Every structure is written in C-alpha cells, then in structure tokens.
Amino acid sequence: MPEPTGILETVLYTDDLDRAKTFYEAIMGLSPVFSDARMAAFDVAARGMLLIFRRGETLAPVETPFGTIPPHDGTGPLHIAFSIAKTDLETWRETLAAHGVEIESVVNWPRGGQSLYFRDPDGHCLELATPGLWPGH
Numbered sequence: 001m002p003e004p005t006g007i008l009e010t011v012l013y014t015d016d017l018d019r020a021k022t023f024y025e026a027i028m029g030l031s032p033v034f035s036d037a038r039m040a041a042f043d044v045a046a047r048g049m050l051l052i053f054r055r056g057e058t059l060a061p062v063e064t065p066f067g068t069i070p071p072h073d074g075t076g077p078l079h080i081a082f083s084i085a086k087t088d089l090e091t092w093r094e095t096l097a098a099h100g101v102e103i104e105s106v107v108n109w110p111r112g113g114q115s116l117y118f119r120d121p122d123g124h125c126l127e128l129a130t131p132g133l134w135p136g137h
Helices: 017-027 086-098
Strands: 009-014 031-035 039-044 048-054 062-064 067-069 079-083 103-108 114-119 125-129
Touching (some): 009 017, 017 031, 017 048, 086 114
Parallel strands (some): 009 048, 079 125
Antiparallel strands (some): 031 039, 039 048, 062 067, 103 114, 114 125
C-alpha cells in the first residue's frame, strides 16, 4: 500500500480573519501566500501550508475552474504544533513575551524535546516543539 509523503495543509478556523492574519504574520513569522475574504494561506518553512478559514465560510462546496472543493468547517479550540530548532527556544519565549502571548505550559519530553504551549487569538492551542518529541523529529 502506498504511504503519504507528508502533511501538506493544516487548517484552523477563525471568526476574525484580519486578526488571525496579523497574529500568524507578526508573531509567528509566517509568510502569506494567498488571501481573500474567505481564507488566508501561509507557508510554513517551505514544507507545508497553514490555512486559516473564516468560520462558516466553507460550509458549501466551492466551485473552481479546476474542480469542486468539498465543504468543511470546525469549531472549538483546535491544536497544531510547529517544529522549531532547539537553539531557537529562548528566542521564541522572548518573542511571545514581547507580544503579550502567555505560555500556558512547558513540557519536557522523554526523548529530549521540549514544547511550549500557548493560544492564538481564537483560542487554538499552538505548540512549538524542539527535536526529540516524536521519532524522526
């Protein structure tokens, strides 16, 4: 059986797209790739895309010249983790503090990795994880 080669897109939903775009650009340092009234797409280290959709705007299929995108949506505090270099951990702590983002939890993993947990403006649980969390990371 063939196996996937990676995760290409991760999706979060927001009630305030402008606020979310500002957070992910200014605080997380992600580069915007595309944006319209319905969604914003950000490059994540040239290895994947973070898509932020305005909540409720994707409940109907979207017809494009290339095909139909099926409906999707989400509610509640979702979770995503970003991989970071161990040497960048303190810089991330300082960056988050400088923007008034509270670190909710720090976890020291058995394989040697460390994770910082915090929230985006929509309450989504974000994680910054150094190598040593999972096999292959």
